[in-house]
Amino acid sequence: MTRVRIPLARPSLDESEVNAVRRVLASGWVVQGREAEAFERAIASLHQARHAVVVSSGTAALHLCYLALDIGPGDAVFIPSFAWPSAANSAVLVGARPIFVDVCPDSYNLDPDDLEKKIGQCLQADLGVPRAVIVVHEFGLATELGRILQLAQQFDMQVVEDAACALGASLGGRPVGTAGCMGVFSFHPRKAVTTGEGGAIVTNDDALADRCRILRNHGQQLSSERRDFVAAGLNYRMTDIQAAIGLAQFEKLPRVLAARKEIARQYLREFSDCAGMTLPASHPEHTWQTFMLVLDAEFDRDAIVAELAEHGIGAGPGSVAAHCGAIYQSRFGYRPEELPISAKLASQGLALPVYEGLEASEVAACATLVRQAIERQRPSGLR
Ligand SMILES: Cc1ncc(COP(=O)(O)O)c(C=O)c1O
Numbered sequence: 001m002t003r004v005r006i007p008l009a010r011p012s013l014d015e016s017e018v019n020a021v022r023r024v025l026a027s028g029w030v031v032q033g034r035e036a037e038a039f040e041r042a043i044a045s046l047h048q049a050r051h052a053v054v055v056s057s058g059t060a061a062l063h064l065c066y067l068a069l070d071i072g073p074g075d076a077v078f079i080p081s082f083a084w085p086s087a088a089n090s091a092v093l094v095g096a097r098p099i100f101v102d103v104c105p106d107s108y109n110l111d112p113d114d115l116e117k118k119i120g121q122c123l124q125a126d127l128g129v130p131r132a133v134i135v136v137h138e139f140g141l142a143t144e145l146g147r148i149l150q151l152a153q154q155f156d157m158q159v160v161e162d163a164a165c166a167l168g169a170s171l172g173g174r175p176v177g178t179a180g181c182m183g184v185f186s187f188h189p190r191k192a193v194t195t196g197e198g199g200a201i202v203t204n205d206d207a208l209a210d211r212c213r214i215l216r217n218h219g220q221q222l223s224s225e226r227r228d229f230v231a232a233g234l235n236y237r238m239t240d241i242q243a244a245i246g247l248a249q250f251e252k253l254p255r256v257l258a259a260r261k262e263i264a265r266q267y268l269r270e271f272s273d274c275a276g277m278t279l280p281a282s283h284p285e286h287t288w289q290t291f292m293l294v295l296d297a298e299f300d301r302d303a304i305v306a307e308l309a310e311h312g313i314g315a316g317p318g319s320v321a322a323h324c325g326a327i328y329q330s331r332f333g334y335r336p337e338e339l340p341i342s343a344k345l346a347s348q349g350l351a352l353p354v355y356e357g358l359e360a361s362e363v364a365a366c367a368t369l370v371r372q373a374i375e376r377q378r379p380s381g382l383r
Contacts, residue, residue, distance in 0.1 A: 002312050009355050016251065024241050031240065054246075058185060065184060077098055078132070084322075087136070088100070108280070109143040119155055133148065135180070166287060167191060167192050167253070195242035216234065264354065277350075292319075293349070294349050297348065318350070
């Protein structure tokens with residue numbers, strides 16, 4: 001097997017994280033404590049939220065959002081299909097039905113036209129309108145929320161922002177996360193800030209924040225005098241070891257986001273005249289958690305990924321179309337062609353390396369190999 005020279009992602013970890021972990025270990029307090037509280041303050045301040053609640057993963061954060069909103073059996077939730085299926089899986093786990101919505105072909109974010117169409121279909125079928133709409137800020141590009149918020153208000157739906165990939169992202173200067181009732185982040189190593197595994201919920205709603213804190217900690221309501229188990233909760237706590245790593249990572253966030261932006265700009269330049277692909281929507285506030293272009297249907301994405309791997313370059317699909325997952329096809333009857341944009345992005349999307357420390361010469365080398373692979377596959381006569 002060829003050695004990976006240029007991985008798809010690489011977290012920016014160095015002595016500062018090592019020292020942070022050492023500090024926590026030396027303190028003897030390794031479960032959730034002061035470091036987690038400090039990390040919550042840092043997240044809340046970055047995203048201009050009243051509360052941040054750190055948890056063990058982005059998926060745990062989404063699960064808690066549903067539980068905090070009392071979404072359960074008999075309820076439905078609108079979810080964009082083209083996204084990691086955590087929001088859909090968590091909906092199923094609480095007994096709710098995910099209703100997938102298609103996305104826009106260049107932003108990869110929820111398509112408000114399709115949302116409106118799906119609301120109409122729910123009403124026509126006498127199903128009632130789902131309790132919530134999950135908005136994914138895919139790959140760090142904030143979704144335009146205007147019409148979605150209007151529809152949510154009109155039909156009394158909660159809006160939850162899945163900003164797993166969008167730490168530090170904003171739109172028109174407003175950070176993502178608090179336009180709806182809650183926002184969710186992930187600190188998986190492919191994200192701009194990592195804690196190994198980890199996640200957070202942000203909210204301006206005191207009661208929801210309180211509920212999330214109780215649910216992440218075994219359902220306990222704690223006060224100085226007593227402890228009471230007021231809900232059937234989980235253990236979704238983040239350890240202080242993880243939180244200390246997150247705090248060290250936060251120091252680097254401006255640098256990491258600037259590096260990602262520069263790399264994305266270079267890819268956009270390198271491919272600007274390359275026929276056979278659609279480039280991702282670019283926006284000055286995009287944080288480029290992933291750089292994914294979309295190949296035209298005649299190209300074999302997986303063969304290109306394999307060719308790049310032979311050169312030691314980590315490329316891959318950008319994400320998945322959740323509605324194409326076996327569980328969603330067998331249990332809910334979805335067919336890939338029902339949400340054609342999501343299905344196409346999942347089969348033709350090509351994600352290329354993006355991380356702080358990736359050299360301009362390496363970006364150029366990746367781009368050259370992609371262009372050469374496309375030329376080799378291009379049907380003769382098509383240029
Ligand atoms: C859009 C989206 N939501 C949720 C998650 C889940 O986050 P985690 O891996 O921290 O559970 C991811 C992870 O990649 C994601 O991309």
